Amino acid sequence: MSLDLLQNIRRHGFKRLLLAVSGGLDSICLVHYFICNKERLGIEWLGIAHVHHGLRVGTADRDAAFVEAFAKAHDIPFFLKKLDGEALKNAEGSLEENARDARYNALQEAAENCNAIVTAHHAGDQAETMYMRLRRGTTLAGLKGIQEVRDNIYRPFLNVTRAELLAYARENNLEWCEDESNSDVKFARNKVRHEFLPQLEKECPGAAMQLCRIALLADKAYAKVMNASESLFAPVLKAEKADADLRQHDLKAGIALDKKKLRKVLLAHESTDLSEMFRLWLSEQGFRFPIGFFYDQKEPAHVKIPVRAAYRKRAIAKNGSTVRICEFESVEAALKFVSCK
Template sequence: MLDKLKKHISQNFPFLEKSKLLMATSGGIDSMVMVHLFRELHYSIALAHCNFQLRGLESFGDQNFIQEYANENEIPLFLTQFDTETFAQDYKLSTQIAARELRYNWFYELLETENYDYILTAHHADDTIETFLINLSRGTGLEGLLGIPAQNDKIVRPILPFTRAEILVYAKENNIQWREDSSNASDKYLRNKIRHHLVPLLKELNPQFMESFQKTQSHLKESQELVEDAAIMVYQQVAREEGETIVFDLNQLLRLPNYRSYLYQWLHEFGFTAWEDIYALVESQSGKQVYAPNYRLLKDREVLMLSPILQEKEVEVYFIEKNVREVNFPLNLTFSRADDISGASNSIIFVDQDKLVYPLILKRWEEGDSFQPFGMNGKSKKLSKLFKDEKLSLLEKENCWVLWSADQIVWVLGIRQDERFKIDNSTKNILKIALQ
C-alpha cells in the first residue's frame, strides 16, 4: 500500500511533496492509516482534530487518543470543539451537514492562520461507492454520479483509490491503533444503511464489484469532460456577458435539440434546483423569474437573464452642489457650461441652469415617480409607464437612476430629459450634463 500511494502521489499530486500538510484526523482507522503512511514517506504534516461533542464521553476519548498520539510522535496538533447540535438548530441544518460546515470552515481558517498548504482527508474508494449510491437514490445529474473528487481546491484526498479492506489489512500488518466510532454501527443514517446492507450485497453478486465500479467511474468522468467541453462551445454561441449579468439568447437556445441539458450545465453551479420551473421559463411570458439562494433567472422577451440578487439596502441618496464639475460615484457624471446644444443624446442633456434648485439629488427611481418627458408639451408620465414603453427589462429598471431638482425630475438618466428644464429663448446659462 505504501508503494502504491507513493506512485499515486507522484502521478497525481506531485505538489504535495514540498508542501506543509494539515491532516484531518478523527482517530478512526482511515485517518490513522493515512497519517501513518505520510509519516513513513517523511512528509511535513500536522494533525487537525474536531470534537463535535455528539457522542458524550466517547468524543472526548477520541480527542485524548489523538492528543496522546501526537505527543508520542512529536507531531504538531490543532484541536477544536464544536457545539454541533446548537449550530445545527440555529441554522436549521442536519447534524451531518452542520458538522461538515464547522469542520471545513475551521480547516480553511487553519490553512490561512498557520500557513499550511493543503488539507488531507482520508476518504477512500468505499466512500465513493456510498456517495454514488446516495446520489443515485435521490436523483442526480452526471456529476452526482462521479463520487468524491480527488481534489477540491485545497482539499486533497490521497487515499481515495484504496478500499476499506486494503486499509484494514495495512492497519493490522503495521499494528496501527485506532478508535471505533459507535455511530458507524447504527443504521440511523442513510450512508450506514448503504454501507451495511447494500454494498455487501453488490459485492456478493459480483466479487469484482470494486474493480467494475472504478471502471464505470472512469468512463463517467470521461463522459463528463465531453459534456463540459460541449457546454463551453455552445455557451459562446448562446450567451453574452454584460457586467455581472449573463444573457442567454432564446432564439439560439431553442435551436438546440437538447437545450435543457445545456441549461443545467450552465446554471447548476449558481445554486439552482427548480429545474422544471427553469425549463418552463423558456416558454413562459416576459417577467417570470426563478430564484436560487443568491441568483435569479429572468425571462425578458427573447432572452433569459441571469444575475445576482441585490441585497436590500438603505435608500441611496447623493447630493450634488452647484460648483461640482464631476461625480464618480455611484455613476460617472460631468457638469460643464455650454454655448450651444449640439450633441444631445440619451447620455448627454442640456438644461437651463437657472431653473435648477441646488443641491441636485441623485437616487434610484421609486414606484410612483412621474415627470414631464421632453417633447410632450408638459404632459405628465409615470416612470413605470416610460419603462414599459421603452421595453426595459426588470434588471434595467432596478438599475435606473434619476436626477432631481427639489421635487422635480431633471433627467431619467440615459433615457429621457424632463421638459421643464429645457433650453428656451430666455436661457442665459446652458448646463451640459453627460453620463459617461
C-alpha cells in the first residue's frame, strides 16, 4: 500500500500534522506509517495526540500509557487530553455522539499550528457509515460517506481495509491495544460492525467494498451538483450586515437572499425540481434544513420559501425584498425570531 498512499498524501502538501492515536491496530499502523515515511512525504513536524474519554476503568489508563511510551520511543511530541466521562454519560443524546464530539474538540485544542489532524478511519469504517446511513435513510450528501478531508481532519486510510492494516502490522512487528468497548454491541456502530455487515458480506461477498465505491461515486456527483447549485444561487446573495434587531436575538450566523433575483432564477427553471439542490446549497452555506423543507409541487422549480419558519436553531423569514436565513444560539432564539413581525 506504500506507493499509492505516498502519492495521495503528498498531493495535499501537509507539513505539520497531529496524529490521533488511540493505541488500537488502525492508529498504530497510521503513526508507524507516517513516522517511517516522514521525509518522503515532505512532512516537517509530527505530533501524537491521545484522548482519554474517562469511560473505561483500567484499560483506558493502559492505552494512554502505551501511546505515550510509543511517542517517547520514537521521539515524537505527545499530547494527552482527558475528558469527563461522567459528563459524557449524563449529557443529552447518545454516548457515542457525545464522545465523538468531545474527542474532536479535544484534538482541535491540541492541533494549534498544525495543517491537519490525521485519523485512522479505514475502508471498514466507511462501509459501516454507509450501511448506517442507508438503513436510516439519507440524501446525496449523506451518500458521500466519510470524507477524506473535511475542515482540518484528514483520513488517508479510507481505501485501506482492516485486513491490509493487520498484514502491515504483522510485517512490521507492531504491537497495539485492544479496546474492549469496541466489541460491545449495545453501541449501534459496533452492532453494525460485528453483526449486520458480516451477515451482509456473507450473503453478498464484496458488499462492504461496494459501499465504499458508492461513497466515492456519490462524492464526485455531489461536487458537480454543488458547482451547478453555486452558479444558480450564489448570484442571489445579498451583502448585508446583521442589524440590531437580529443581534438582539442571539444571532450566530446569517445570510440574506434577494427575493426578486431568487424568484427570477426559479421561474427560469420552473419545469425543473430545484428544491433539493437549493436545500443542499444552503447546507453548504452552513444552514441545514430537513428533506422536503422547501418542496412544493405547485411552485416554480418546486421551491417554496416559507414566510416564517424555524427548524431547531435555524430560521428563515421573508422581509420585504429579502429572504433571511439565520442560525441562532438556541432553539428559543430561533422561535422568537420567527414569531416577531
